[in-house]
Amino acid sequence: MDSVTLVCTASLIAGGLYWFVCVFGSAERKGKHASQLSGGSIDREKVQDNYNQYWSFFKKPKQIEKTENVPAFVDTFYNLVTDIYEWGWGQSFHFSPAIDGKSNLESTKIHEQMAVDLIKVKPGQKILDAGCGVGGPMRAIAAHSGCNVVGITINEYQVSRAKAHNKKAGLDHLCDVVCGNFLEMPFEDNSFDGAYSIEATCHAPKLEDVYGEIFRVLKPGALYVSYEWVTTELYRGDDPEHVEVIQGIERGDALPGLRSYSDIPEVAKKVGFEVVKELDLAKPPSKPWWTRLKMGRVAYWRNHIVVMVLETIGVAPKGTIDVHQMLFKTADYLSRGGETGIFSPMHMILLKKPKQEES
């Protein structure tokens, strides 16, 4: 082969690889590049070990004995998945019903704006985002409402990602992010005008602990809305297929046991909230939330090849293939949960802290 042919062939291969890794068919084109996949705050040589530890801890979610260790493993989980989520999904780590004629990004935003509209806050007021991820919802909500949003996440890496995104979006004057545990928050009593949580409180081993904390930091009369992950009235604990699907969702999403929809208002009342409204946003007339997951399948295969190549050549840390494989399987369990109707990731509950606390 002469040198011209060699250079041309090499350029073609390099160009093809660039196109395959960086351009072709990713689920969400904006955001992270595959070449930047990391293990969050975990040292790259410890990613595989951390994944193995995570997997053995969440193998039997309903039988987790040491529930006090759950936040630490949830933190590990988000170190492992945050970059992959951003790469393949975007900056909002949640689902939303599909809306005819709207893109995924637009339907996501509408779902987020609905949360802040429900809590009836005014520009300049301070609201809490319990379990804020890298802040996709926080930015949409701050821009839509003019409120000051304070987000809390257990994961330090997400704090740095969220702060960088806030700055880039020019919203850092309205958005603040704190690293902490929402089961014992570093905030004063009665200090927020409203609060929301989007697909986050499902990580709490006891819902009363997080709801109790949110109740404590809200001002009397303030509203709190949550989009909860639940099993629905169609779930049967004696149906092996239902059990397999729900367990698959729990393992692949760091959940210490999914709750039934009927437990949510009970817990809310127990900690002192009044239930204002409750609605499963996944139910018709809403369009399915899981179509986006199913439609992404081709992209997931492509992503898997990309991850395998990147881990093999030493760009992505060892363990990334396992994490990606776990998410791949989880996507399937989630779609099955949606299709069968036994699972909802958007059981909405709107709660009010009464004006006068009962003595």
Ligand SMILES: C=C(CC[C@@H](C)[C@H]1CC[C@H]2C3=CC[C@H]4[C@H](C)[C@@H](O)CC[C@]4(C)[C@H]3CC[C@]12C)C(C)C
């Ligand atoms: C609320 C939670 C997270 C919900 C979703 C944001 C994520 C649940 C499953 C995730 C994904 C599954 C498949 C991945 C795919 C294999 C990969 O190539 C690209 C990223 C995925 C699409 C990834 C994206 C985020 C999810 C949809 C939980 C944790 C409480």
Ligand SMILES: C[S@@+](CC[C@H](N)C(=O)[O-])C[C@H]1O[C@@H](n2cnc3c(N)ncnc32)[C@H](O)[C@@H]1O
């Ligand atoms: C699925 S993500 C959702 C993030 C964000 N609400 C969104 O929709 O983009 C769940 C979030 O809850 C946070 N979380 C889970 N357990 C937590 C805990 N004990 N304390 C604080 N944050 C927690 C995670 O760190 C993560 O940011």
